[in-house]
Amino acid sequence: MCIVISVADDLPKIAIWDPDEVSILVARGTATGELIREVAAILTIDLGAPASVDDRLVCFCGTLVQLPGELTALVAAVDSSCGPV
Template identity: 75%
Template sequence: MCILICVADDLPKIAVWDPDEVSILVARGSETGELLREVQEILTIDLGAPATADAALLCFCGTRVELPGELAFLGPVEAPDTR
C-alpha cells in the first residue's frame, strides 16, 4: 500500500506520520516550503523512500506520492544547496 498525504487541522507539527492510516498528515495553512521539506524528510529519512534529483515525492516502493487537491498547486521541494 502506498503512502497517502492528507490535510488536517490542529496537528502538533507541520507534518506527522500516521502509521495506522499509512498516511502523512500535513497541517492546513502551513508555509509551503517548510511543509514540502518535512514531507520529503518523513518519506526519505523515516520511511526509506528513494531520494530523487528532482525532489519528487516518492513512496518507499518508488511510486510517486500525489498531493491532495488543496496542495496540488505546490511544486516539488528544492534540493538543499550543498555548496
C-alpha cells in the same frame, strides 16, 4: 501500499506520519516549501524512500506520492511565481 498525504487541522507539527492509516498528515496553512521539506524528510529518513532528484515526492515503494488537491494548487502557485524549478 503507497503513502497517502492528507491535510488536517490542529496538528502539533507540520507533518506527522500516521502508521495506522499509512498516511502523512500535514498541517493546513503551513508554508509550502516548509511542508514539502518536512514530508520529504519523513519519506526518506523515517520510511526509507529513495531520495528524489527533482521536486517530486517518492514513496518507499518507488511510486510518486500524490499531493491532495489543495496542496497541489499551492505548490503549482509557488512554482510558477518562482520560475522553473
